[in-house]
Amino acid sequence: MKIAVIATLAALMLCAGPSARADESLVLFVSADSPVARLETIEVRELFLGLTVIRNDRTLRALDNYSDSRVHEAFLQNVIAMPESAYVRRLLLITLQQGGRRPAVYNSKTELLNAVAGDPAAVSIAWAKDVANDRRFKILRVLWRD
Amino acid sequence: MARLTSTLASRISLLMLLAHGVLLPLLFFGVMHVVERSQVDQFLEQVRGFARVVADQFELGDALDSPERSKALLDSAILRGDGAYAELRAGGRDIRSELGLAGVQRPPHQDLDVGQGDDEVYFIMLPLDHAGRQAELWLGFDERTLTAEIAEARSRVLAVLAAYFASTMVLALLVGRWLSRPLTELQQRSRRVASGDYALHLAATTSLREVVELGRDLDRMRGELVGVSERLRQEIVAKEAVESERRTLEVQLRRRHRLETVGTLAGGVAHEFNNALVPIILYTESLLLDAPEGSSDAEQLQGVLSAAKRARDIVRKVLVFSRDFDSTRLGPVRLESAVDEALKLFTALVPASIDVRQELAADIPTVLADQGLLTQLIMNLCTNAFQAMQATGGVLTIGVRVDRSVVPPIVELYVADTGHGMDSATVERIFEPFFTTREVGSGTGLGLAVAHGIATSFGASIVVDSNPGEGATFRVRFPTGQRADAHNLAAEPEPMRSAR
Numbered sequence: 001m002k003i004a005v006i007a008t009l010a011a012l013m014l015c016a017g018p019s020a021r022a023d024e025s026l027v028l029f030v031s032a033d034s035p036v037a038r039l040e041t042i043e044v045r046e047l048f049l050g051l052t053v054i055r056n057d058r059t060l061r062a063l064d065n066y067s068d069s070r071v072h073e074a075f076l077q078n079v080i081a082m083p084e085s086a087y088v089r090r091l092l093l094i095t096l097q098q099g100g101r102r103p104a105v106y107n108s109k110t111e112l113l114n115a116v117a118g119d120p121a122a123v124s125i126a127w128a129k130d131v132a133n134d135r136r137f138k139i140l141r142v143l144w145r146d
Numbered sequence: 147m148a149r150l151t152s153t154l155a156s157r158i159s160l161l162m163l164l165a166h167g168v169l170l171p172l173l174f175f176g177v178m179h180v181v182e183r184s185q186v187d188q189f190l191e192q193v194r195g196f197a198r199v200v201a202d203q204f205e206l207g208d209a210l211d212s213p214e215r216s217k218a219l220l221d222s223a224i225l226r227g228d229g230a231y232a233e234l235r236a237g238g239r240d241i242r243s244e245l246g247l248a249g250v251q252r253p254p255h256q257d258l259d260v261g262q263g264d265d266e267v268y269f270i271m272l273p274l275d276h277a278g279r280q281a282e283l284w285l286g287f288d289e290r291t292l293t294a295e296i297a298e299a300r301s302r303v304l305a306v307l308a309a310y311f312a313s314t315m316v317l318a319l320l321v322g323r324w325l326s327r328p329l330t331e332l333q334q335r336s337r338r339v340a341s342g343d344y345a346l347h348l349a350a351t352t353s354l355r356e357v358v359e360l361g362r363d364l365d366r367m368r369g370e371l372v373g374v375s376e377r378l379r380q381e382i383v384a385k386e387a388v389e390s391e392r393r394t395l396e397v398q399l400r401r402r403h404r405l406e407t408v409g410t411l412a413g414g415v416a417h418e419f420n421n422a423l424v425p426i427i428l429y430t431e432s433l434l435l436d437a438p439e440g441s442s443d444a445e446q447l448q449g450v451l452s453a454a455k456r457a458r459d460i461v462r463k464v465l466v467f468s469r470d471f472d473s474t475r476l477g478p479v480r481l482e483s484a485v486d487e488a489l490k491l492f493t494a495l496v497p498a499s500i501d502v503r504q505e506l507a508a509d510i511p512t513v514l515a516d517q518g519l520l521t522q523l524i525m526n527l528c529t530n531a532f533q534a535m536q537a538t539g540g541v542l543t544i545g546v547r548v549d550r551s552v553v554p555p556i557v558e559l560y561v562a563d564t565g566h567g568m569d570s571a572t573v574e575r576i577f578e579p580f581f582t583t584r585e586v587g588s589g590t591g592l593g594l595a596v597a598h599g600i601a602t603s604f605g606a607s608i609v610v611d612s613n614p615g616e617g618a619t620f621r622v623r624f625p626t627g628q629r630a631d632a633h634n635l636a637a638e639p640e641p642m643r644s645a646r
Contacts, residue, residue: 041201041202041205041275042202070258073258073259074258076194077190077194077256077258077270078270078271078272078273080194081194081195081197081198082190082191082194082195083186083187083190083191083194084187085183085187086187086190086191141275142273143273144271144272144273145271145273145282146255146256
């Protein structure tokens with residue numbers, strides 16, 4: 001009995017992947033079919049600033065989550081490290097000067113999740129509670145915990 | 147309140163006040179919103195960027211492997227980034243810099259916007275991942291500088307808006323007065339026109355097209371009203387003149403009818419009376435021839451004859467007055483000679499107390515008249531003048547002048563005295579037969595009536611100017627040139643009164 005409990009806890013810890021509290025964590029997630037297993041912080045920032053990030057011969061595509069203002073604000077503070085105005089200005093600059101692509105913007109959580117699930121190259125950010133138990137997705141890392 | 151806002155200047159000012167009362171707060175809050183967001187964005191960009199740099203240093207370096215290096219990095223973060231708080235939470239250990247602000251407590255959650263919490267510190271929490279090791283980096287940044295800058299910006303914006311509002315209100319007052327000045331000028335000019343200065347043009351010294359056109363329209367209206375007024379005045383004057391002339395002609399007509407009636411009646415009576423006198427005179431003369439000279443019968447018969455002749459003379463005068471003269475008996479006559487002849491007769495009869503003077507103009511045209519009747523006319527006028535001065539003496543002037551202001555000229559014969567004069571009631575009746583102001587028995591009252599009849603038969607007019615105590619002047623105006631028609635001369639004496 002005792003061994004079973006320990007084994008269950010260990011399995012849960014292993015399955016959880018990156019350590020996070022499922023309902024108050026901001027996570028970086030991709031489709032379950034995505035070949036991407038991990039992205040460094042600098043790579044995440046480059047991706048969401050419109051720069052090109054290639055992993056496994058596949059160009060990754062960032063999707064901005066605007067469905068929740070708190071998600072977006074935490075994203076700006078903890079990932080991009082800029083306010084909204086500076087972020088938009090930087091995106092425009094990179095797009096015009098370096099030919100980068102601005103991340104697609106999603107105001108609907110459902111649409112965002114469907115878009116990520118259907119594209120192995122898509123990368124986005126959401127609350128852990130929205131993607132942790134969805135088999136369509138896998139969490140790459142916890143970006144921020146509240 | 148209504149009185150205060152009844153002028154153009156005050157209403158413009160009030161409208162500006164109301165408009166700015168609504169717009170300025172909107173402008174203030176709008177500007178402050180932009181300023182605040184700009185300041186906040188700038189602050190967030192700085193602190194988030196700096197926090198990211200510090201987090202990268204922890205993740206990419208080896209500070210997480212050493213508490214001392216971790217603390218040094220935290221201290222550096224506070225010193226370089228103007229931080230208020232710096233703490234690293236890793237593996238159950240908390241490393242905190244002591245260089246931060248005293249009394250600052252880390253909140254349970256990070257701040258996502260400026261002003262959250264009451265600590266005036268903006269907290270950022272960044273999760274760190276170094277070689278599989280997890281940690282939390284907490285950095286706090288002082289918001290008071292940002293708050294102070296926003297407050298200063300607010301003060302500046304308020305000052306600018308206040309200055310703008312004050313200058314706008316002053317400008318509104320000035321504009322209001324500038325706009326109302328030409329209207330006030332128009333108003334003052336209108337009042338002067340209304341008070342009688344009709345020649346004053348209604349125009350305002352301004353470049354405002356609406357006011358200029360208003361002035362033109364008002365002035366056009368003034369011109370039309372003045373024109374109408376002038377026309378009305380002229381019509382009234384003309385009508386009054388026509389009415390006056392009508393009344394004069396009515397008076398003259400009534401007098402003429404009266405005189406004609408009296409003349410006809412008198413003529414009839416005189417004619418019958420004359421018929422009765424003829425046998426009386428004849429028989430009396432016959433009896434007188436047979437009466438012894440000096441006898442009482444002769445004296446009585448002489449008295450009867452004298453009275454009858456006197457009656458006959460009176461009858462003749464009445465007949466003269468009522469006679470309608472035949473124009474074929476008139477011929478060109480020189481008035482000077484008639485005056486000379488009359489004066490010869492007259493001066494022989496008047497006493498020395500009467501000074502007789504003669505005034506004759508040069509180049510007197512001839513008039514159409516009868517020499518004998520003309521002499522009688524002059525004698526009658528002179529007799530009347532003498533009778534007016536008989537008690538007191540005076541000056542009798544007889545003269546002839548020519549009025550060349552008309553064509554053909556008018557020859558005027560005048561007899562003036564310095565006697566007692568006549569009042570208007572007397573003048574009104576002076577030419578009526580048997581009218582006299584003398585005592586009963588001292589005159590027949592036919593002299594002036596006969597003179598009137600003679601003048602009328604010549605086609606002349608006879609007028610009298612007199613005032614009580616100022617003597618009298620009788621003027622007989624003779625037409626010249628073609629044969630004068632008595633009917634066309636308004637041949638009615640106008641006993642006009644005029645001051646001499």
